[in-house]
Amino acid sequence: MLEAINLHKRYHQGEIDVVAVDHFSYRFPAGLTAIVGPSGSGKTTLLNLLAGFDVPSEGEVRLDTTPLSTLSEDGRSEVRLKHMGFVFQQWNLIPTLTALENVAFPMMLAGVGLKERTARAAHLLQAVGLGQRGKHLPSKLSGGEQQRVAIARALALNPPILFADEPTGNLDSVSGALVVDLLLQQAQEGRTVVLVTHDLELARKAERILHLKDGRLLRVEEMAREATPPTAREPV
């Protein structure tokens, strides 16, 4: 359970204070929540606060009732490793590693043995539709495919929370829609997925949209959704 309570972030820029996030409160339910708003409305700052990359000026973020502010930097890193996956606009795959090795990489850091991490990485690549591309280097994959590898990598340690900051920013509309569908699939499997996007059309695929303006939560839009049949796919 991820919860922001009265979150406020001020930056000092010379003489002036910039309020990037203005007393934002929201309890993120499981499922896909999109955050939209004009440039400079505080979306990335909010995501950085939620993930504990940045500390708020006031208020707090709670993860399963534990305030992140009570943890040391190392403690927050550990929370991120165990509980959070990240997908960014730049997919940042390691260019010298194959797709499979890139997905296995976080598992190696977490001490998962070679056989187990290779099998899980193969399973995750399969789940994002790239089962046949495991041996390819990132340079041999399209942007959309690289982003799908990045999603598989973000899922490597099975985090309950997935943050995606403009994951479709560098993609054409078809690849972008595919990436958001994948995020939606993760949400339907019970994860809390938080998607920051400029693209209102893609945001409408989410279960709810948080509209930000000048750092404030203007409104929460719940999207009407037809009942989806239970998925026959294995959870990843």
Ligand SMILES: Nc1ncnc2c1ncn2[C@@H]1O[C@H](COP(=O)(O)OP(=O)(O)OP(=O)(O)O)[C@@H](O)[C@H]1O
């Ligand atoms: N490190 C910083 N120091 C000073 N001001 C900052 C810093 N980071 C962000 N800001 C300011 O905070 C406000 C919110 O920025 P933020 O990047 O969170 O917005 P955003 O909605 O993600 O924008 P975009 O859609 O353009 O990426 C902006 O006015 C920005 O200039």
